[in-house]
Amino acid sequence: MRNLSAAVMPLASVMLLASAAAAPLLAAATMMPVVPFPGAKDTLAAALNDKNVLAGTYVDKNGVKHGFVGTLDGTYTSFDFGKSGNTVAIGIDKAGDITGANYTSDQQICNATPYERIKGKSNPVKKGTKAMTGLAWGMDAAGDFVGYTCDQTHLIVGYQGKAAKYKSDVKISGTQFAVAPSGINTSGVIDGWSVDATGVAKGFILKGGTTSFVTYPHATQTQLTGLNDAGLATGVWTDASSVQHAFMYDTKTSKFTSLEPKGAKTSVAGSVNNKGLIAIYSDKGSFIYCPKTCPSAGFAFETTSVHVPASRFLRYENGAAAKPAAFTMPRIPFVN
DSSP states (O other): OOOGHHHHHOHHHHHHHHHHHEEEETTTEEEEOOOOOOOOEEEEEEEEEEEEEEEEEEEETSEEEEEEEEEESEEEEOOOSSSOOOOEEEEEOOTTTEEEEEEOOOOOOGOOOEEETTEEEEOOOEETEEEEEEEEEOOOTSSSEEEEEEEETTTTTEEEEEETTEEEEOOSSSOSEEEEEEEEEOOOOOEEEEOOOOOEEEEEEEEETTEEOOOOOOOOOEEEEEEEEEEEEEEEEEEETSSSEEEEETTTTTEEEEETTTSSSOEEEEETTOOOOEEEEETTEEEEEESSSSSSSOOOOOOEEEEEOOHHEEEEEOOOOOOOOOOOEEEEETOO
């Protein structure tokens, strides 16, 4: 992915871009370029908390991934879990604690270690006294997080945690061969993605013990990746050419909105905070999507909305399913 040159422009230049572009689009949402991590080959913005503190991953000149956290002016702190690098940062709460994973060289989640960085110290997520495998993903403002791990048969199963400790399993309806919770809000609603007997990934929303499934129109795969307290979800859909694209989904109105930056060929949406700000990365660089105004100067772009009846793309399931003949994990956002 390339970093957009506007991301390192002087503030005045960016404001001029904003003024020129925004004139016919005063009511449009805005995209604010994220300042790249200094010297990085790539900067992947993943999460923005309610205090506008940004967390994500950067790739150094040797292709090694490292976590970072900082402010939107580009004042960043780099960190790793352990000494080997290969660290991805995915979620952040209001206190600035961060979730993510540390990988071995093979980038398989069954060989990764989930962590939570609390007050600047990275701790492995443990179930009892044993460190877990997999990923620690999205967080709510209060610090509860969700993630996914591997069971004894190497199938993907979901869990909920807090303070670097496992709390409970996350189970959804039907027979699933991957359950990957990715977002949680303070009401306890969880979203994510799953794979059942069809072998296709679809988004899910788990509320009060009831599971609903979400599929982006014409997508071959749908993965939800974040959720805020207002019920706004973020995600990525995959097209017939296996290319991923960012979107948001209003769980109250069943409205999908494309979030792909103008000119980008591929993009992924990270978490959404309670102001509606969304971290996005793409082949044109990383951005913060702002529904109205950004914390600092951005440039306007026109979003594309797709509204579909909930009954068409949202379904409820309680039955069992047979094991798929071929099980293929979809590409995991922010990781591979």
